[in-house]
Amino acid sequence: MALQIIDRRLAGKNKSVGNRERFVRRYKEQIAEAVRRAVSQRDIRHIEGAENITIPKKDISEPVFHHGQGGVRDAVHPGNTDHLRGDRIKRPQGGQGKGSQASDSGEGEDDFTFTLSKEEFMQIFFEDLELPHLLRTHIGDNPQFRNARAGYSQDGTPNNLAVVRTMRGALGRRIALTKSPHRELEALQAQLDGLLAQDDGTSEAVAELQQRIRALQERIGRVAFLDPIDLRFRARTKVPIPNSQAVMFCVMDVSGSMDEARKELAKRFFILLYLFLTRHYERIDIVFIRHHTQAAEVSEEQFFHSTESGGTVVSSALVLLQDIIRARYPAADWNIYVAQASDGDNFTNDSGACSKLLSGSILPLVRYFAYVQVADEEQNLWQEYEQLLDNHDNFAMRKVAEPADIYPVFRDLFKKAGAVV
Secondary structure, rough: OOOOOOOOOOOOOOOHHHHHHHHHHHHHHHHHHHHHHHHHHOOOHHHHEEEEEEEEEEHOOOEOOOOOOOOOOOOOOOOOOOOOOOOOOOOOOOOOOOOOOOOOOOOOOOOOOEOOHHHHHHHHHHHOEEEOOOOEEEOOOOOOEEEEEEEEEOOOOHHHHHHHHHHHHHHHHHHHHHHHHHHHHHHHHHHHHHHHHHHOOOOHHHHHHHHHHHHHHHHOOOOOOOOOOOOOEEEEEEEOOOOEEEHHHHHHHEOOOOHHHHHHHHHHHHHHHHHHHHHHEEEEEEEEEEOOOEEEEOOHHHHHOOOOOOOHHHHHHHHHHHHHHHOOOOOOOOOOEEEEEEEOOHHHHHHHHHHHHHHHHHOOOEEEEEEOOOOOOOOHHHHHHHHOOOOOOOOOEEEEEOOHHHHHHHHHHHOOOOOOO
């Protein structure tokens, strides 16, 4: 006989929330693996959404209490027509194990499937990642406020009336005003009881005591049960909320060597970075800079879909990036992140200028600069950028050749310190 324990303690209307959190914590490893499989199959445009997660039933089996091995059990179960008490039954062939098998009647054991919400999916998706040099720069303009409790006041609207605090004050006031009359009343009542025990209650002394007692009772009765001075209202005040803001620069080569497939790779990386930043900052601006021989700040539509021809001068984009930072996004007020995507092709004489611009002007201003080359071949730009790695912790570079490389590269760039991805 198996013993199952069922918790029937009362809980709130959202009691399943706690159960769900415990379930996710208990089977975190299986859920994280299922999320990784889902990411590999999901389009990046729909990465931020709910997901159905399936866990093998064998992994979520619950322990049960049962009788241990040994002992003597003599029982004939209801419905038995083949055996009587005392019959000896041969041990079944093939051992004691029993597995889950398919049946032609449609009965069997299924895996457990449940839905991760959008928030849960993204939490697990980015759980073991972090932003290098993550500092929340305080926002200077457009401050936000929240209402916070600020004690009690004697003025306010009826819906803010603090009933318990009001009644507590009224009770204290009544006790303070009637303490002395009550003590006097008790003394007079004791004197009256003594006189009534000695005579028939018609004496002048008894009448005088009775009159004084009635006067004290009227005095006590005139103390109001609730007075306007007792009213207390919940007071609230506006408290500034420390905000942080970030700007994400998307820099991409749109020269003739960058075909649509390579642009799509860059776009996937930019979207992942944007989703990641939204988990750390309240406000995020996105600036799109595209370049061939000249650089320009454009809209998102132009950034990803406009076609250009001609050569590549990467320094033009870096100069424009530097100008925009100085004009609109001072490093003292903004957390600056830059993601640059290119196939690595650049005019030979220009790659050295790019390296000097990054090292001397741009990297000291930004929190993190990630360069992603959407091609395998190492050209002069990659070789120049490679020299920056030893001296700048906020600079990283990786290669991406196909869509399947995007997520592993992203995790490698933003893995937590000491973590192995």
